[in-house]
Amino acid sequence: xxxxxxxxxxxxxxxxxxxxxxxxxxxxEILLVEDSRDDADLMAAALAEGTLAPRLSIVExxxxxxxxxxxxxxxxxxxxxxxxxxxxxxxxKNGFEVLADVKTDPALCLIPVVIxxxxxxxxxxxxxxxxxxxxxxxxxxxxxxxxxxxxxxESFWLTVARRPRTSPAPExxxxxxx
Amino acid sequence: xxxxxxxxxxEILLVEDNVEEAExxxxxxxxxxxRNRVHWVExxxxxxxxxxxQGRFDGMPRPDLILLDLRLPRLSGQEVLAVVKExxxxxxIPVVIxxxxxxxxxxxxxxxxxxxxYITKPVDMDKFIEAxxxxxxxxxxxxxxxxx
Numbered sequence: 001x002x003x004x005x006x007x008x009x010x011x012x013x014x015x016x017x018x019x020x021x022x023x024x025x026x027x028x029e030i031l032l033v034e035d036s037r038d039d040a041d042l043m044a045a046a047l048a049e050g051t052l053a054p055r056l057s058i059v060e061x062x063x064x065x066x067x068x069x070x071x072x073x074x075x076x077x078x079x080x081x082x083x084x085x086x087x088x089x090x091x092x093k094n095g096f097e098v099l100a101d102v103k104t105d106p107a108l109c110l111i112p113v114v115i116x117x118x119x120x121x122x123x124x125x126x127x128x129x130x131x132x133x134x135x136x137x138x139x140x141x142x143x144x145x146x147x148x149x150x151x152x153x154e155s156f157w158l159t160v161a162r163r164p165r166t167s168p169a170p171e172x173x174x175x176x177x178x
Numbered sequence: 179x180x181x182x183x184x185x186x187x188x189e190i191l192l193v194e195d196n197v198e199e200a201e202x203x204x205x206x207x208x209x210x211x212x213r214n215r216v217h218w219v220e221x222x223x224x225x226x227x228x229x230x231x232q233g234r235f236d237g238m239p240r241p242d243l244i245l246l247d248l249r250l251p252r253l254s255g256q257e258v259l260a261v262v263k264e265x266x267x268x269x270x271i272p273v274v275i276x277x278x279x280x281x282x283x284x285x286x287x288x289x290x291x292x293x294x295x296y297i298t299k300p301v302d303m304d305k306f307i308e309a310x311x312x313x314x315x316x317x318x319x320x321x322x323x324x325x326x
Contacts, residue, residue, distance in 0.1 A: 109290070110286065129272070129324045132292050135321045156316040160312045161297055162298055164289040
């Protein structure tokens, strides 16, 4: 199922914000799971600056993230994200739990998840990789560096890497090579 | 990004049967900003032997990152990927698929087997080098690799 968005470019969900960069029907959907308003605003601004203009949906805790991804109310019409940016320290349900939910759910497990965290605890990164995070990126304290890192993530995942088609559900086995 | 500067070289396992592409990849990585050491093997079976540190790979380090081609002799890249990502100790090592295939089924299959990311190798030489540099720049300077 492919979601199309002829609707107004900015949608709002209770408990979540959907911010949209200007431009006609930007193709890429990013879900940002971030409880810090400051960090979320900074990331939204960094993403809006580029030419790729992804659509960004923001939810502020882990429980909302899972509801959004599973399209539970009030997110029935939420697009399936092409990329998830996930903080680890979140209210209600932490980032590890969200990651585990996503990566063990056949409908969601292909979505690339980038962990973004201010934690520099080595064990957090190991746990996240064990739970199948696609990559872990430390948040720099400095705002300019943080914005630069966000743009790096955006350009790598949106222009260099090939992303899986995350909907409709792909066939479950085979590859032309094996 | 001082916290990201590593005191030791990043160990990269490159699994690539095409000599020319392996050489271009190694040259591009050598020019990168982060000190790294590339261990090059030419087929999937050798990749697993390297990870097991068997035979001539005795004493080799555990790689911090694996760059894996899909079309390989003996054991395919998808098979290597499946073994690595099911292994209790190796599963956390990030695996970047680097392949000429842009077949949607290969991409899906690789992500299902928990590839960390998938890159299609450009045919053009300059673009190929640029792609390797992007990988180096992202995975070695932006990403926090899991410490062994």
